[in-house]
Amino acid sequence: MSLEVRTVAPSEFPGWMRAVRAGFLTAGGLPSDEVVEDRRADVDLSRVQGVFDGGRCVTTFRSFEQRLTVVGGATVASDAITGVTVAPTHRRRGLLSRMMAADLAAAKERGEPVASLIAAEYPIYGRYGFGPAAWTAEWEVSVPRAGLDPRRSGQPADGGRIEMVDGEDVRKAGPEVHAALAARRPGVVSRGERWWRQATGVAPRTPQETWTEPFYVMHRAADGEIDGLMIYGTDDKWGDGNQPQNTASVRDMIALNPAAERALWHYLCSVDWVTAVRSGDRAPDDLLPLLLPDPRAARLVGGSDFLWLRLLDVPRALEARTYAVGATLVLDVRDGAGLAGGRFLLEVAEDGARCVPTTRSADLALGVEELATLYLGDESVRRLADLGRAEELRAGAVTTADAVFRTGRRPWCPDVF
Numbered sequence: 001m002s003l004e005v006r007t008v009a010p011s012e013f014p015g016w017m018r019a020v021r022a023g024f025l026t027a028g029g030l031p032s033d034e035v036v037e038d039r040r041a042d043v044d045l046s047r048v049q050g051v052f053d054g055g056r057c058v059t060t061f062r063s064f065e066q067r068l069t070v071v072g073g074a075t076v077a078s079d080a081i082t083g084v085t086v087a088p089t090h091r092r093r094g095l096l097s098r099m100m101a102a103d104l105a106a107a108k109e110r111g112e113p114v115a116s117l118i119a120a121e122y123p124i125y126g127r128y129g130f131g132p133a134a135w136t137a138e139w140e141v142s143v144p145r146a147g148l149d150p151r152r153s154g155q156p157a158d159g160g161r162i163e164m165v166d167g168e169d170v171r172k173a174g175p176e177v178h179a180a181l182a183a184r185r186p187g188v189v190s191r192g193e194r195w196w197r198q199a200t201g202v203a204p205r206t207p208q209e210t211w212t213e214p215f216y217v218m219h220r221a222a223d224g225e226i227d228g229l230m231i232y233g234t235d236d237k238w239g240d241g242n243q244p245q246n247t248a249s250v251r252d253m254i255a256l257n258p259a260a261e262r263a264l265w266h267y268l269c270s271v272d273w274v275t276a277v278r279s280g281d282r283a284p285d286d287l288l289p290l291l292l293p294d295p296r297a298a299r300l301v302g303g304s305d306f307l308w309l310r311l312l313d314v315p316r317a318l319e320a321r322t323y324a325v326g327a328t329l330v331l332d333v334r335d336g337a338g339l340a341g342g343r344f345l346l347e348v349a350e351d352g353a354r355c356v357p358t359t360r361s362a363d364l365a366l367g368v369e370e371l372a373t374l375y376l377g378d379e380s381v382r383r384l385a386d387l388g389r390a391e392e393l394r395a396g397a398v399t400t401a402d403a404v405f406r407t408g409r410r411p412w413c414p415d416v417f
């Protein structure tokens, strides 16, 4: 009997959650009523898909509306996809493809110009028109090598102030600080209030989710405004000679300006006993290494593609962002799924960008997934052309497109969703 992809009834939601946990190898068994209830409260079941075989949920897929910050600081509605699993017993028979097709068609119907996800593995989502649009990097700072004066205090010398606070303070002030970040950093995605409850330990947890209360600090600028916050944990390690060798690991760090960023990193590198600082996932062009007297003290310990995007409405997506220079480009966008392809005239002027379907001859041809990798300014058109993934149809178009699309700072998505 063929299996049906369908939405999930409220009574089936615990079994659906069990399937997510099994797919992600988190834990077997049903989650507790408390965990189910908390999760259920911010899940729109009309956007939760599953396949049931003999009454057991064997595939999962969920989407929700997210705001994504694009270049220039505007946000667009994104169809955020999460919780994608197919049970090992039901893999490689097209069930993910069916759920994805249904979700993207619904998002297109709702008028969301992009879809977004964090890819568990690189090879999965390109076939559906997604491309990596923002990458991450992680550093480990060797504090003794950083060249910072060990006699300095944890406080900045410019009139700003670092304060240790509690989870409750972070739940109160965090959303506004995050909103200010979202207004300036392409790649940032909206955070619901549940994110703050989880980060501060007050959301219900399963017994498998171990959690230790972290430390919370905020940075206030000289005028008293909170313009930075950091959540970090520490381990407990002592060397053979009875020397403390603790590592401080950042769980979340928002800085709204370079002064706050400098103050927060220097603070963490000033904490007695801490000899190593793990940055957590940052933008690949994060200021961190260069905020240290010896940047080589920050060793790159991780980095990969992170936020993947899929354009569903090319004109609306391209009109939403800003561009570095004025130019006119005709893009031939290929989309095997027939959702967003076509030939588009992009005209960028001082007063904004206009993008419309056109019959003019194209300057550049590329796939919808390549356009996604260019969308937030993180990829080079020249590199895609060298790989044969973008085709220059008018001499000079690649150079023009690079000048138009690229940005001075790279996008960054701080959140797994």
Ligand SMILES: CC(=O)SCCNC(=O)CCNC(=O)[C@H](O)C(C)(C)COP(=O)(O)OP(=O)(O)OC[C@H]1O[C@@H](n2cnc3c(N)ncnc32)[C@H](O)[C@@H]1OP(=O)(O)O
Residues within 6 Å of the ligand: 023, 024, 081, 082, 083, 084, 085, 086, 087, 090, 091, 092, 093, 094, 095, 096, 097, 098, 117, 118, 119, 120, 121, 123, 124, 127
């Ligand atoms: C946004 C997120 O939630 S990311 C999390 C993704 N989930 C996981 O990684 C959990 C473990 N993996 C799984 O649950 C499943 O393997 C899934 C969901 C990744 C794929 O589900 P399936 O139903 O097997 O995928 P489906 O049969 O529709 O495959 C479609 C195509 O993708 C390919 N594909 C699927 N998964 C993978 C993979 N992990 N690596 C490479 N190719 C893959 C298939 O081979 C198939 O290729 P084809 O069209 O050329 O034949």
